[in-house]
Amino acid sequence: MQNVTVYTKNNCVQCMMTKKTLAQYGVSYVEKNVEEDEAALTFLKDQGYQAVPVVFTNDAEPIKGFRPDLLAQLAKAM
Numbered sequence: 001m002q003n004v005t006v007y008t009k010n011n012c013v014q015c016m017m018t019k020k021t022l023a024q025y026g027v028s029y030v031e032k033n034v035e036e037d038e039a040a041l042t043f044l045k046d047q048g049y050q051a052v053p054v055v056f057t058n059d060a061e062p063i064k065g066f067r068p069d070l071l072a073q074l075a076k077a078m
Contacts (some may be wrong), residue, residue, distance in 0.1 A: 002078055004029040007044055007054045010036075014066035015053040021068055022055075025075035029055075 006022070006029050008015035022029055032040035034052060044054060047062075055063040055074070063070045 002057045002059065002074075004074070005032060005056045006030070007032050007034055007040060007049075007052050007056070009034050009052050012052060017066045017068075018053040018055065018063075018071065021066075021071045022075070025071065027071075027075050027078060 004022070004027055006015070006018060008019070008031055010033065019029075019031065034041040034044060044052070047054075049062075049064070051065070053064075053066065055071070057074065060074065060077070063074065
């Protein structure tokens with residue numbers, strides 16, 4: 001079973017769409033809001049990311065931005 005973590009921020013349309021799409025596929029995930037979680041913000045910056053959403057899983061490349069095509073592939077692989 002893959003662990004899925006979605007890094008988001010408040011009032012982010014792409015973040016909301018990413019979470020909605022994952023929910024539609026029945027994919028469970030942990031949300032980390034970079035505006036409310038300093039450690040999450042530091043982690044993303046250390047990884048070289050400057051924008052959200054970013055979706056991390058155990059064994060796949062991170063998904064940057066709202067990518068319904070890649071989210072569908074992720075759901076199929078689970």
